Amino acid sequence: MIGKILLSGVLISFLSLFVRKKFNYFRWILFSIYTLLTLFFVYIWKNDFYFSENYKILSLYGLNFSLNFKITPLGWLFSFFTTLLTFLISIFSIQKNQEEESEKIISFFWFYLIISNIGIFFASDFLTLFVFWELMTFSSYFVISPGWMKSFRAVNYYFVLSTIGAFFMLLGIGFLYAGTKEFSIETGYLYLFTLFSKNPLLAVLITLTFILGFFTKSALIPFHIWPAQAHAEAPDDFSAFLSGIMIKYGLFGNLLFLVPLFLLIKEYPATQIITNKIPLFSHILAWVGAITSVVATFLAIESNDMKKLAAYSTVANIGYATTAMFTLSSYGIAGGIFQIVTHAIFKTAIFLSLAAVKYRTHEREMHKLGGLAYKMPVTFLTFLLGIIAAAGIPPLNGYASKWMIYQSLLAYRFPFLTVMIFLSSTGAFMYLFRALHSIFLGQLPEKFDDIKEVPILMQIPMYILMGLMLLTGVYPGIVLKPINSVLQFYNLQPLKLTYTTMFSTLSSVDSLKVFLTFAGSFAFAFILYLLGKPRKHVQPLDNYTAGQDPKEFGLTRELYHFALKFYEPFEHMFDSYRTDTKEFYDSFERKVNEIGKFLKETLSGNIRNSVYIFIFGLVIIILYGWLVW
């Protein structure tokens, strides 16, 4: 069944190429229908855990290349939520892409993203995982940059980093294959675990290759700059996919391979250094997550571009999830997965509302916007609920997952990680409010006076996302119950919970009560509001000029919009600590270019030299293959 779905995706994608430009919405409807079908099948697979499928592709010198799929609880959870969100984004895209340039190629490659999505989450061996991993990288490359110059520059960061990561991963897979003679993930980490006692250095190296592979994809330090480039320059609706879903593949890799490995080491701690009851390696990775979240938070505070801000916010959230899952407790892993799911939901909502803003205004710099809430209330509400969730404020879903993360960090005594997470979570409040104010509140510039709300087809996914944020916030059990089956898959203690209440060793919280308390308090405030004398609506500028015509004073509304350099004095505090990672990568790029140019000039100027080098290289390879292999 999995294979049939993937194959039908390929067929439909080619079919969609024949749709003419005039009816291009039909192509996107086709895509939505395909996504919906996939969602339906993923949903009915919820009872078929551990069902597996194998497709033999070819066999060479005793090496069997086959695609193997297996439905695991972890893969099911990820694929269900990602497909659901992709479906919502695809509804948004129908309208959004009507006038888009080069939408044909974009829609064609979107199909492959869905295909690779299913392929990655249901892969049962490394080879399948790697094939779909690369398919995803390549197809997303073409979606981010369908021939646009600016996004081409940005996508190269993403592509080069992803490719380097993927090649390291391939190296790791090769090492594991050499040891086990098969590509299975489970035997892979079992073998690596035994290797930790036999040959620790090699084991650490192999683990590092996988860490590089997964961490480049999920943009942890020092690879944290590509989202700000790629997410910002990608097509607006695709940014939602990039940020909500694609960045999670790296975390899925962690959960698939590294977390079980570290859990094994935690259980049999003979060979490894154990700190705070978890392996040192895992502890370091948790720290990397926390540092990433803090750094990304400060970068988000400084950015004036709304999509960059949201992209850095994504990196910060990835940091929380990484920290939580590498604390290796049930609460930590559950909190990490829960954070991934909730972040996917609220970040999709945030990026879709930003896409709606850009659809109407064609602006990305926040200080050129303002006051849009009065014109686009649905978009505003989506964004508002999104940032409330992102700041982890009850009763929305971001709070439930953060609560879980704090329980894990506090119950298992990680004081400094907790403080780092806390710092970045309070900082999140700063940049989220900045975005809310600069885009939606404050003064409406005169050029946007006759702006309207986005069309109804784009509003529908926003309504659904608002509902989802509230639903998973008030009833966290909906997500946590499937997560419990993931915990059983890891042989961990499942969490004690009901649909509304989460329990931990430190405390328990009933989300429904929290929600009702807030609703009650709001009703209380509303009654007080009605008791007061009725208010009168006045235009802001009339207020400043005492009722006279503001134009006589040369006042425009833009003058009163405080948005540029919002936190400037605060930013200056870090002037002496700032290191520009982007500059590092840029200089690296220049160096590579220089070396390439040098080699080209000195060697390929003379054809004879090139031939010598070619033959020399060939001879070395043949000798190596003959003598050593």
Place this chain on the structure above:
Amino acid sequence: MVNNYILRFLFAAFLSIILGLLYMGIGRKYIARIRRCYAGPFYQSYIDVIKLFSKKSISHNWIMDFGVMMGFAGIIATVIFLPIGPFTVFPDMKGNLIVIMYFMTIGYLGMAMGVAASGNPNATIGIARALALMVGYEIPFALAVILLVFVNKSSLLADIITTQQGSIFHWNAFRYPFAFVGSLIALQGMLGEQPFDAMIAPAEIASGPMVELSGKFLGFGFLQHGAQIFLETGIIAAMFLGGGTFLGFFTKQLFLYLVTLSIAAVFPRYRFEDAVKFFWIIPTSLVLIQLLIFLI
């Protein structure tokens, strides 16, 4: 059952408003005594609120109305989770500290949204400063919370209060004095009193967030500040001064508020980025020392 909850809810909400406003009135008189000048009677805040609610007011759009209400509702909702002396609204969630810390922010967000919708740049500058300050004072406060959670192996305020019963020397203020001092400084920032009042700074940005609020909107601002005083002093009183009976709890709250005001009355104002630096250096290291002593 539900009626019972509603009654408890209303009791906590009104208690926080009434006592918060009372503390505000007493505080005004106290500051006047320090500065050797006159202040209105202690019930002046009640008069102010009633007067403001009965006056005409202007608003610029629906978000301003909504935001101001949401700000007040957020603080009230947080008070519901605070154990007020022996009284709690939800007996099964006796002051969950993580919930309290995050619920408080919805009040700030609501107020920030309301005044930002008023469109006045002074208001927004005030909010930007307040949010930056928040990043400052939340760090020592969070560290103090972490310390107490580690000590008690529970993140419920009720459990933290229970372990402090018996004698005055069981109070966390005496057991963990550095953490107490650090949290007191954080409290100063939370309440926005001098030297950390850069967000209102009357002479600089025309009292910041409040600049566009009139009539009942300003009334909501007053009520929110009152409830906030009640809430924040209440959290510190529960964390470090052992909670207590109704009367004891209120006395501790008032004591904490007056301590805050005594500092406020004699200090000038920090620039807000200096304040953030101060928070990250002095109180944070104080609490950190305490935490390290505990961990080692």
